[in-house]
Amino acid sequence: MYYLYILTILALLISVFKSPDKTSKAVKIAVKKFINILPAFLSMLILVSIILFLIPDEIILKYLGDKNKFVGITLASFFGSVTLMPGFIAYPLCGILLKKGVTYMVLSAFSTTLMMVGILTYPIEKAYFGIKVTLIRNMFSFFIAIVVALITGIFFGEIG
Amino acid sequence: MFSGNKIKISIFFAYICFVAASFILNFNPGKLIGINFYSFSIEMLKLLPCAFILIGLFEVWVKRKTVEKHLGTESGFRGYLWTILLGGTTVGGLYVAFPIAYSLHSKGAKLSVIFTYIGASAICRVPMTIxxxxxxxxxxxxxxxxxxxxxxxxTSIVLGNYLTKRKYKVLPGK
Structure with missing residues (x-):
């Protein structure tokens, strides 16, 4: 995360050095864009706070270990789609699940949908790209996650 | 449109009142929801100001021609390589990728490239992959x-081509 701060500060310094006028224009654009999208972000935060309360880690932990692989993948991609967590929480959780005997295939479905399918980011995506694109992109992403999970399963010898 | 905004504002106020009341009355589920809201807001506030300042600088400094050349309709396969590199170094998640993709598109990046960018920023981020x-x-x-x-x-090419045929236009002014 720190390299983002360093990059931003460096970029700002170079920009000010080259043209203070353009820099103040850039900051104004940044503020305007941020304010424009704020309502969508608030909607997302409200959704996130409620969904994470309804589906806590323990529930995910409990259901992903299902012996039936089909059920496991289905639940994993469902949880991955409806939750939102940063990578530094998600992967340790996957690591714990792996040690508990959850298959690579199921964890692949979970982590890929988690990163690519955004039901909770729907308000933001819709604000930028419209409902139709948002729906199609998320459906494609869901499909990709399932295919990737199956390929993972084949390579780890978990299918068959 | 106006009534839609009114509904949104009332939902937001109802939510705030609910969380505030939960803290006053010691109602645990409501408190947990409030804490979730707070911790995710903080998480995003760490990233978003930087992301939007970089977007602002990008809009001011980068010429439309440059973006069109590398990520536009004439860019060919290298456009996808560039966009994956860009996605791989994006910090945050989808919520940071959307505004960046939007800016790229408004500067002339073609649709299939920005969808690839969104996908790459979800799955190829370097720190996260490590x-x-x-x-x-x-x-x-x-x-x-x-x-x-x-x-x-x-899938990005399929979606991009489909939308281009349908003369899809991204909503302006976000």
Missing amino acids: FEASFMGIKFSLIRLLASVPLVIV
């Missing part, structure tokens, strides 16, 4: 990347 590999093993990360990146490119 983190993933350390918990799940390198084999897992490699299989995941090698399987998902081509699929992301293909």
